[in-house]
Amino acid sequence: MSSKTILVVLDGLNYQVAHDCMGYLTGLIEHQRATLYKIQSELPSMSRPLYECLLTGISPVNSGIVNNDIVRLSNQDSIFSLATSQGKTTAAAAYHWVSELYNIAPYHATRDRFTNSKQLNIQHGCFYHWDHYPDEALFLDAEHLRRTHQPDFLLIHPMNIDDVGHKFGLDSRQYRNSARTADIILSNYIDDWVNDGYQVLITSDHGMNNDLSHGGNLPEERDVPLFVIGERFTHQASDNIQIKQTDICGVLCQLLSLKHNKTYPQELLVL
Template sequence: MSNKVILVVLDGLNYQVAHDCMGYLNGLIEQHRATLYQLQCELPSMSRPLYECILTGVRPVDSGIVNNNIVRLSRHESIFSLAKSQGKVTAAAAYHWVSELYNRAPYDAVRDRMTHDETLNIQHGAFYHWDHYPDEALFLDAEYLRRTYDPDFLLIHPMNIDDMGHKHGLDSRQYRNSARGADIYLSNYLDQWLAEGYQVLVTSDHGMNNDLSHGGILPEERDVPLFVMGDQFSHVGCDVKQTELCGVVCQLLSLEHSKPMTKGLLC
């Protein structure tokens, strides 16, 4: 099995809001073309620690990336490093913390915002450092990378849902409408991605609360969605852990790895 993979991490997206507001993705579910799982994120329910968790399979308390202010390279094998070392092409349109974890730290906007370097773990990157950077622009960045460099693994990581949560809270029209917006942007690309053989996962790092924050153990902070689309997924009920997403992606990419994975998620 050898497939290309697109991993979309919609920052700050709560499970229930994804379930209730993302009509296109739910339409695919109704037509048996996608499956939605509920995951519980690891702790602390914060962004940088959970980027590391999703991309390496290592819990924050074990990775040492335990808050957003730790600026250093990851000390663990990631999807990017494994793919690059085994001859795959990697790309990311993502927040600059991803660049700091897997390419170079600290981030230098002039040097790193547009990255094209075959020696780096993320060989082709379009990174941003504004939380309000439009999701629409981020998806365009990602599609440019996909069409231009034909990556085997592409990470797409927009920030507007999280930004609206921090400004207006979980129970706000702004937060819900930002999730609806991401759903619309995905609808512009998903059919083409699937037609070109990509396996697609859409998930989140953490949720949001009504204190305009996250980081703790409340279900609204920890419960996140995982939508999967593609013919290599089983589309049957199973218990998926956030620490197993890295292994699932590595398996889809046919990489040699020792990461934990949810076998029931795949055919």
């Protein structure tokens, strides 16, 4: 059974802030329409290494993408390469580092900001290169891609939570309110996605600390949420399932019925 799937990566979102501040998603949980799990990011808890981890299932120390300044194409099987090679349609509204990992490196905005090519791993893309690019605009970009191309797999990757965290830190009203804003934006789309047959995963690459940064081993830097929405998930209690960040790619592959060798927790999915 193959299901269209959306992965939302809310960059820089700490688990506890997600748990405390995202009222719409928590409402879905209370009405048994979603489940929240705590997962721990791989190390270093930095963005580009963890994009690669989420989208390939390979930890940074094994992928070689070990800091944000490594600009090259991924040399791993990714959800994008596996999907396109097996006849699926892919799309992403995401930060330009994702384009550099899976389409073309280095990124040139005039060439790569908008992509529409069956030859690329991310066939339909809208990429941005400003950390303050409004989340509201990014979700509109994603919804345009979804409605226009009906992708089997869509990545949505907004940056404002991380951007605000770097300016004001974890324990700030600005950071918490940026998570609340993302929650409100999501409330405008999730019902439409589910009604159109999509399974939805909402997670983060890493958290944030009070030094206005991340990258290390502190729980606030590594603990991130994973919300799952859809009938393909068992919605078992978090005590019964151990989910690693390296499992996310395998979960996506299973939902899309792809042939793959990625790890995933069988207990999370309805077979």
